[in-house]
Amino acid sequence: MGEAVSGSQQVPLRTADVAKESGYSVQQVRDLERLGVIPPASRSSNGYRSYTPLHVHALRAYRGLAGAVGPVTARQMLAELRTETITEAASAISTVHVRLAREREEALRAQQALRAIQAEANTPEFEQESDAMTITELARALDVRPSTLRFWEQEGLVTPDRVTSLRARRYDLSAIRAARIVAALRSTGYGIPAVREIMGSLHQLEGLGEIRRILQQRLDQIAMRTVALLRAGADLAAVVTAAQEPTTT
Known part of the structure; x- marks a missing residue:
């Protein structure tokens, strides 16, 4: 588990693929998308959702954050991490470590x-x-x-x-x-x-x-x-660094 999201290539993923890689059910993936935990999936010509590896990273990051600070705060943090500079995002994550300490x-x-x-x-x-x-x-x-x-x-x-x-x-x-x-x-x-x-x-x-x-x-x-936050480390880093990359259409 995890190989499908390695690398930076944008491989189209179905809802079932994202569920399998993230450990959530298909319905949970849809619910978390609706709650803003992950960005809205793009839609193919036939109306099906199309995800990227970044969605999997975000869901895994959410699991760890929710375990560390609770689901409500985790949702808010992930939404902010996707828009903040890398300095701001790193500071926000460090604050959680400091709070736990x-x-x-x-x-x-x-x-x-x-x-x-x-x-x-x-x-x-x-x-x-x-x-x-x-x-x-x-x-x-x-x-x-x-x-x-x-x-x-x-x-x-x-x-x-x-x-x-x-x-x-x-x-x-x-x-x-x-x-x-x-x-x-x-x-x-x-x-x-x-x-x-x-x-x-x-x-x-x-x-x-x-x-x-x-x-x-x-x-x-x-x-x-604390362990939950540590497990989310690599996925949080993927979410933060992706926010710094220019968007492509």
Whole structure:
């Protein structure tokens, strides 16, 4: 699989050919064409669709992108990649890699926070004070808005160490660690009630085990999304470079 799309020659392909090479069904190929994932196929004199190897590359690229960022974002990205300069397109793809790396880093930080919470009783008070953060600093570290942290506080998920008379919030190490775990749980798709329940059991053995399992699952999912993006690499490159070639009639 893949030989039919190698090279730059424009070999006319039927819908069935494209389906076979891309791994989609004939109906899925038509649906994805309708959604703009691939450019409209040309029509022969008898009305049949006529595709090129580039359509196969685009469909394969979509599969990987959809696995990495979701189908809606993948559709939007592919449409943009076909019109952008090679510099813009390369930057857009690099941004996805950076996003996945950041998500992985945050999940790892949440794991570190969980381990630290288990040993929190041994944390010196001066360390907690010296490592305190303002709401702006913590929001920046978690890549969320300050209003999100206020909402989490309102919902009883993360509580500042203190709030001054000027309503300035300070988060100690314990609160920072809790915030990292909440952020990881929310990124995994857990709703507020579920997060509240999990955080409520944080200092219980079963609670620690459940959070540990969730965070590992999160890391595994990020790894799978990263692999999907890597598999799409050559096909994305074909889509990007084709956009730089002059169109012929």
